[in-house]
Amino acid sequence: MSEAAPSGPPSDWTEKARAIGDRARRAARRLQRAGPAARTKALRAMAGGLRDRAAALRADNQADLAEARDAGLSPAMIDRLTLSPERIEKMAGSLVDVADLRDPVGEVLEGYVRPNGLCIQRVRVPIGVVLTIYESRPNVTSDVAGLCLKSGNAAVLRGGKESLRSNLAIHRVLAEALAAADLPPDAVQMIDTPDRDLLAALLRQDATIDLVVPRGGEALIRAVAEQATIPVIKHYKGVCHVYVDDLADLDMAEAVCFNAKVQRPGVCNAMETLLVHANVAARFLPRICRRLAEAGVELRGCERTRRLWPDANPADEDDWHAEYLDLVLAVRVVDGLEDAIEHIETYGSRHTDAIITEDVRRIRRFVEGVDSSSVMVNASTRFSDGGEYGLGAEVGISTDKLHARGPMGCRDLTTYKWVVTGNGQLRT
Amino acid sequence: MSEAAPSGPPSDWTEKARAIGDRARRAARRLQRAGPAARTKALRAMAGGLRDRAAALRADNQADLAEARDAGLSPAMIDRLTLSPERIEKMAGSLVDVADLRDPVGEVLEGYVRPNGLCIQRVRVPIGVVLTIYESRPNVTSDVAGLCLKSGNAAVLRGGKESLRSNLAIHRVLAEALAAADLPPDAVQMIDTPDRDLLAALLRQDATIDLVVPRGGEALIRAVAEQATIPVIKHYKGVCHVYVDDLADLDMAEAVCFNAKVQRPGVCNAMETLLVHANVAARFLPRICRRLAEAGVELRGCERTRRLWPDANPADEDDWHAEYLDLVLAVRVVDGLEDAIEHIETYGSRHTDAIITEDVRRIRRFVEGVDSSSVMVNASTRFSDGGEYGLGAEVGISTDKLHARGPMGCRDLTTYKWVVTGNGQLRT
Numbered sequence: 001m002s003e004a005a006p007s008g009p010p011s012d013w014t015e016k017a018r019a020i021g022d023r024a025r026r027a028a029r030r031l032q033r034a035g036p037a038a039r040t041k042a043l044r045a046m047a048g049g050l051r052d053r054a055a056a057l058r059a060d061n062q063a064d065l066a067e068a069r070d071a072g073l074s075p076a077m078i079d080r081l082t083l084s085p086e087r088i089e090k091m092a093g094s095l096v097d098v099a100d101l102r103d104p105v106g107e108v109l110e111g112y113v114r115p116n117g118l119c120i121q122r123v124r125v126p127i128g129v130v131l132t133i134y135e136s137r138p139n140v141t142s143d144v145a146g147l148c149l150k151s152g153n154a155a156v157l158r159g160g161k162e163s164l165r166s167n168l169a170i171h172r173v174l175a176e177a178l179a180a181a182d183l184p185p186d187a188v189q190m191i192d193t194p195d196r197d198l199l200a201a202l203l204r205q206d207a208t209i210d211l212v213v214p215r216g217g218e219a220l221i222r223a224v225a226e227q228a229t230i231p232v233i234k235h236y237k238g239v240c241h242v243y244v245d246d247l248a249d250l251d252m253a254e255a256v257c258f259n260a261k262v263q264r265p266g267v268c269n270a271m272e273t274l275l276v277h278a279n280v281a282a283r284f285l286p287r288i289c290r291r292l293a294e295a296g297v298e299l300r301g302c303e304r305t306r307r308l309w310p311d312a313n314p315a316d317e318d319d320w321h322a323e324y325l326d327l328v329l330a331v332r333v334v335d336g337l338e339d340a341i342e343h344i345e346t347y348g349s350r351h352t353d354a355i356i357t358e359d360v361r362r363i364r365r366f367v368e369g370v371d372s373s374s375v376m377v378n379a380s381t382r383f384s385d386g387g388e389y390g391l392g393a394e395v396g397i398s399t400d401k402l403h404a405r406g407p408m409g410c411r412d413l414t415t416y417k418w419v420v421t422g423n424g425q426l427r428t
Numbered sequence: 429m430s431e432a433a434p435s436g437p438p439s440d441w442t443e444k445a446r447a448i449g450d451r452a453r454r455a456a457r458r459l460q461r462a463g464p465a466a467r468t469k470a471l472r473a474m475a476g477g478l479r480d481r482a483a484a485l486r487a488d489n490q491a492d493l494a495e496a497r498d499a500g501l502s503p504a505m506i507d508r509l510t511l512s513p514e515r516i517e518k519m520a521g522s523l524v525d526v527a528d529l530r531d532p533v534g535e536v537l538e539g540y541v542r543p544n545g546l547c548i549q550r551v552r553v554p555i556g557v558v559l560t561i562y563e564s565r566p567n568v569t570s571d572v573a574g575l576c577l578k579s580g581n582a583a584v585l586r587g588g589k590e591s592l593r594s595n596l597a598i599h600r601v602l603a604e605a606l607a608a609a610d611l612p613p614d615a616v617q618m619i620d621t622p623d624r625d626l627l628a629a630l631l632r633q634d635a636t637i638d639l640v641v642p643r644g645g646e647a648l649i650r651a652v653a654e655q656a657t658i659p660v661i662k663h664y665k666g667v668c669h670v671y672v673d674d675l676a677d678l679d680m681a682e683a684v685c686f687n688a689k690v691q692r693p694g695v696c697n698a699m700e701t702l703l704v705h706a707n708v709a710a711r712f713l714p715r716i717c718r719r720l721a722e723a724g725v726e727l728r729g730c731e732r733t734r735r736l737w738p739d740a741n742p743a744d745e746d747d748w749h750a751e752y753l754d755l756v757l758a759v760r761v762v763d764g765l766e767d768a769i770e771h772i773e774t775y776g777s778r779h780t781d782a783i784i785t786e787d788v789r790r791i792r793r794f795v796e797g798v799d800s801s802s803v804m805v806n807a808s809t810r811f812s813d814g815g816e817y818g819l820g821a822e823v824g825i826s827t828d829k830l831h832a833r834g835p836m837g838c839r840d841l842t843t844y845k846w847v848v849t850g851n852g853q854l855r856t
Contacts, residue, residue, distance in 0.1 A: 029773070032796060112818070118807060120817055127829050128799065210829050229653055231660075231830045252852040259854040345457070367847050368460060371556065379546060379850030388855070389548055389846065390540070401555055401638050401843040402659045403831040415829040418817065419795050422807030424680040426687040427816070 017201035020156060020189060021208030024129040027186035028154035032126065036103045038181045039149050043099035045177035047092040050142065053173050054088045060169035061138065068162050080136045081163055091142045091170075094393050098146040101392045104411045105152045119421045124414045126152030128210040131202060132395075133158045133224055135216040138166040143393055144213075145174050145188045151413040154187050156209065158202070160216075161194030168192060203228040211413075215396050233404055235396040237323040238268030238351035240381040243340040243366070245357035246279035252378060253356040254288050259380040260354065262295045266325045268397060269352050269384040273320060273330040275340045278304070281333045285309050289331070297327045304333035320347040337362050341369040351399055352376065352384035352406075373399060373406035445629035448584060448617060449636030452557040455614035456582040460554065464531040466609045467577050471527035473605035475520040478570065481601050482516045488597035489566065496590050508564045509591055519570045519598075522821050526574040529820045532839045533580045547849040552842045554580030556638040559630060560823075561586045561652060563644040566594040572641075573602050573616045575823055579841040582615050584637065586630070588644075589622030596620060631656040639841075643824050661832055663824040665751040666696030666779035668809040671768040671794070673785035674707035680806060681784040682716050687808040688782070690723050694753045696825060697780050697802075697812040701748060701758040703768045706732070709761045713737055717759070725755045732761035748775040765790050769797040779827055780804065780812035780834075801827060801834035 031039070050057070061083040068078055107124040114120060130153045134140045141157055148155035159167040171190035178187055191198065203212065206229045213233050214224040225232050242260055244253045260271035276284055281304065289299055289309040299305075300319045301312035312331060319330040320343070334340045344353050354376035355366040367375050374384040384406065386394025391409030398404045404412035459467070478485070489511040496506055535552040542548060558581045562568045569585055576583035587595040599618035606615055619626065631640060634657045641661050642652040653660050670688055672681045688699035704712055709732065717727055717737040727733075728747045729740035740759060747758040748771070762768045772781050782804035783794040795803050802812040812834065814822025819837030826832045832840035 029797075029799075114816070114818060118811060118816075123795075125799075225657055231828065233830075249852070255852060255854055263855055363849075367551075367845075369457075371457075371553075372845065374846040374848060377847070377849040379848055379853045380855050382855035383546060383848060383850075383853065384846070388542070388546075389848075390542060400659065402661075405843050406846045415833055417795075417800065418802040418812070418834045419805070420802060420807055420811060420817075421791075421805040422811075424677070424683060425807045425811065426683055427691055427808050427810035 013195065013197040013201040016198060017205050018208075020191070020202065021129065021205035023186040024154040024156050024189060025208040027184040028126065028128050028152075030184045031149075031152050031154060031187050034183055036105065038183055039152065040099045042177050042181035042183050043095050043146055043149060045180045046142065046146065046174050047095040047099070049173035049177050050088055050092040050095070050170070054085060057088060057166070057169050057173070058083055058085070061166040064163055064165045071162075073162065077136055077162070081138070081166070083138055083166060087139060091139050094143055095146045097392050098150045098410065101150060101410055103150070104414050109416055116425050117422065118425050121419045121421075122416045123419050124411075125417050127413055127415050129154045129156065129208060130413060131156040131158065131209050131212045131230070133199070133212065133214045133216070133220065135160040135220065136163050138163045138170060140215060141167045141170045141190070142174065144395060147393055147395055147410050147413060149187065151410050153413055154189075156189045156191065156202070158191040158199060164192070164194060200227055203230060206230045213395055231403075233398050233402075233408065234400050236351075236399040237349050238270070238397070238399075239272050239321065239323050239347060239349040240269055240351055240384075241273045241275055241340075241344050241348060241353045242271050242381060243275040243334070243337070243344070243353070243355045244277060244280065244284055245337065245355060245359065245362055246277040247359040247362065248280065248356040249358060250280065250284050250287075253284060254291065256354070256356055256378070256380050257288050258291055258295070260382055261292060261297060261329055262327070263380070263382055265327050267382075268323070268325075269381050270325070271329065271354075271381050272322060272324055273332065273343075273347070275332050275334050275343055276305075277337075277340075278333050278335050281305075281308055285331070285333070292329060295327070297329050299329055299331055301331040302333060305331045323349070337365060341366065344370050344372070348372065349399060351397065352381045354379065354381050373397070441623065441625045441629040444626060445633050446636075448619070448630065449557065449633035451614040452582040452584050452617060453636040455612040456554065456556050456580075458612045459577075459580050459582060459615050462611055464533065466611055467580065468527045470605050470609035470611050471523050471574055471577060473608045474570065474574065474602050475523040475527070477601035477605050478516055478520040478523070478598070482513060485516060485594070485597050485601070486511055486513070489594040492591055492593045499590075501590065505564055505590070509566070509594070511566055511594060515567060519567050522571055523574045526578045526821055526838065529578060529838055531578070532842050537844055544853050545850065546853055549847045549849075550844045551847050552839075553845050555841055555843050557582045557584065557636060558841060559584040559586065559637050559640045559658070561627070561640065561642045561644070561648065563588040563648065564591050566591045566598060568643060569595045569598045569618070570602065571821055572823065575821055575838050575841060577615060579838050581841055582617075584617045584619065584630070586619040586627060592620070592622060628655055631658060634658045641823055659831075661826050661830075661836065662828050664779075664827040665777050666698070666825070666827075667700050667749065667751050667775065667777040668697055668779055668812075669701045669703055669768075669772050669776060669781045670699050670809060671703040671762070671765075671772075671781070671783045672705060672708065672712055673765065673783060673787065673790055674705040675787040675790065676708070676784040677786060678708065678712050678715075681712060682719065684782070684784055684806070684808050685716050686719055686723070688810055689720060689725060689757055690755070691808070691810055693755050695810075696751070696753075697809050698753070699757065699782075699809050700750060700752055701760065701771075701775070703760050703762050703771055704733075705765075705768075706761050706763050709733070709736055713759070713761070720757060723755070725757050727757055727759055729759040730761060733759045736761075751777070765793060769794065772798050772800070776800065777827060779825065780809045782807065782809050801825070
């Protein structure tokens with residue numbers, strides 16, 4: 001992101017950002033009046049549109065891909081950028097799933113009557129306008145637009161510059177569906193320029209934009225948090241641990257650890273560090289290390305680990321902090337539960353951490369002592385996910401503690417208002 | 429607040445801020461282990477300490493007051509700064525009330541079993557470390573410390589420089605109570621210097637501090653929001669409206685409007701603008717204006733208002749935006765419900781707005797169309813208050829939409845974690 005001058009970004013960008021925010025705010029108000037049926041209708045029309053226009057979407061995506069290859073982007077980046085027929089179908093299916101969710105707006109969170117007869121209710125309402133900033137995956141465009149629409153919010157989408165054509169093509173489909181459901185076109189706005197001054201100006205539109213959700217690398221998220229005057233929900237990295245206690249079922253421990261590391265290593269809820277109680281290290285480490293090594297996992301161990309599994313490379317301080325997102329695992333022998341908690345508090349990212357044990361007191365202490373958004377007991381860290389928790393699609397996995405923590409679904413794009421009904425009560 | 433140099437505040441302040449954050453984080457972990465009984469014990473000891481040491485507290489407060497008078501502070505400021513015996517008793521009583529609240533920590537917000545047998549629970553937990561920045565009222569020191577302690581959070585308190593001696597004296601009492609309950613002294617830290625560079629450095633301790641709650645004037649809150657990398661819950665002004673519909677009970681309307689304006693004009697939930705449906709303006713405006721004028725309220729009206737009540741001064745654009753906090757009222761005649769909603773959306777502060785009507789459809793439309801933290805139906809805006817909503821004490825009235833909206837109580841100083849319990853589930 002550009003260095004903002006003390007006076008802020010250039011005034012023309014400020015004007016443009018203000019106009020985007022104003023349009024979104026007006027659209028949000030119209031969305032609220034339109035009610036749930038029109039929103040659901042638009043979501044189904046969006047899904048149909050993506051299916052009908054799959055070929056055209058792929059043509060625009062090919063243009064992005066050609067430019068990405070010319071620019072020498074990594075194969076992983078190219079993969080994330082690619083819209084295959086299967087991925088387009090998945091985007092459409094996701095919109096239908098979101099359409100089928102129970103409408104979150106209007107839910108009464110609590111209601112009670114005060115001694116003076118005032119009836120107090122907390123009622124779930126849309127947040128208003130949500131700005132999402134993301135990187136190369138074009139599917140985020142329809143996923144986030146769908147979640148925002150379901151929850152009655154206007155969306156402002158700002159994708160990566162390498163996927164701009166793909167995003168604009170998806171956005172055209174979404175806009176047609178909004179029109180078909182008689183909803184305002186500005187309910188989903190796609191920023192059509194990757195200019196960073198415009199982004200910086202958008203991040204200061206706190207009069208009209210209520211929430212920023214940055215999705216992407218840590219550098220992006222930090223830059224957004226630094227610049228925004230709008231509240232930000234951050235989705236940082238996952239340095240996830242599995243602690244194998246000496247009172248664990250070691251067969252279960254082996255299966256869970258293998259699953260947590262190998263089933264999909266490139267994601268934020270994969271295990272990055274294995275902690276093993278010293279009492280069972282001699283029994284457990286050789287078997288899990290052999291199995292992981294056979295699956296191609298590079299092991300980096302503390303000294304005690306390396307005595308039991310000499311093939312492990314030595315781990316240094318950086319390894320305990322590392323989110324490898326790859327077939328690499330840091331392994332440490334600890335003296336017990338408190339040591340494991342201390343390690344997780346020192347090096348973890350408060351995302352997802354697991355304990356494997358049969359002992360109920362240790363479960364309680366681990367659940368209480370580990371300050372992470374998800375704490376797993378005798379289950380794989382890989383379950384930390386909106387779909388697995390039954391939320392439908394997810395906006396992301398929040399590593400913040402306020403408003404939404406862990407997998408963030410449609411419901412987390414709402415807030416509440418207090419509705420107080422009386423018959424002429426006065427305060428004395 | 430000082431202008432931060434591009435390189436940030438001086439490094440010694442950064443070191444000091446980091447040490448404060450680290451101590452608070454460690455204290456928060458110890459608080460969590462200590463459990464609810466020790467926290468309640470400490471709260472009761474704090475109340476007892478304030479009562480026992482009232483004379484000493486007043487002596488320190490006298491020193492602050494003498495300096496404030498020398499510095500020429502306004503009588504209103506002097507009043508806010510003053511610790512009378514009654515106020516000290518109220519602080520103690522408030523701590524006892526908070527001690528008596530149901531413990532928010534550990535509440536299971538929801539729980540369900542997934543098809544694969546995973547048991548998913550969302551459990552309420554403390555946020556961790558809460559930094560509160562406030563101005564002259566010394567009672568905030570014990571009020572916020574009490575709410576933080578009840579909810580299991582470590583508190584970092586930074587009061588105004590004019591109340592520093594009073595705050596330090598209160599803090600000594602709180603620290604003794606923590607010691608008596610065997611809780612860590614750093615569970616409540618009082619910043620002992622009003623230095624703005626230290627504050628700026630504290631606002632960047634996002635590794636250890638989880639939440640900032642600024643309480644005070646709009647300039648303070650904006651400066652905090654600008655500088656903080658920690659999430660901020662803002663408590664901005666209240667430009668509260670009462671809309672009197674043409675289907676209102678005019679006796680009720682008169683009583684509510686009078687209460688909302690006159691009962692305590694200097695607070696954020698007092699009415700600042702009265703909107704009256706044109707159909708009843710001729711019947712309603714003369715009677716309410718007469719009654720308000722007799723109570724010493726200065727009226728500032730639109731043209732139509734002034735035709736019906738010529739004594740009103742002319743209102744200009746600034747009046748529609750004004751939070752008078754005084755016996756002044758802006759009055760406007762509107763053409764109906766939609767006009768009223770449009771006015772509130774344009775000029776309101778999303779704090780608290782009321783409708784007076786007997787018509788159920790208009791109630792529904794007003795509740796839906798007004799995007800305010802509290803919407804009152806046939807009741808005074810003055811009820812928008814944590815105590816009146818039955819929350820016990822309040823941290824403040826949030827005008828933000830995320831995490832906590834409207835009156836913010838003890839519960840709003842908590843977050844949740846996902847606790848997922850299995851018996852060896854693997855993800856496929």
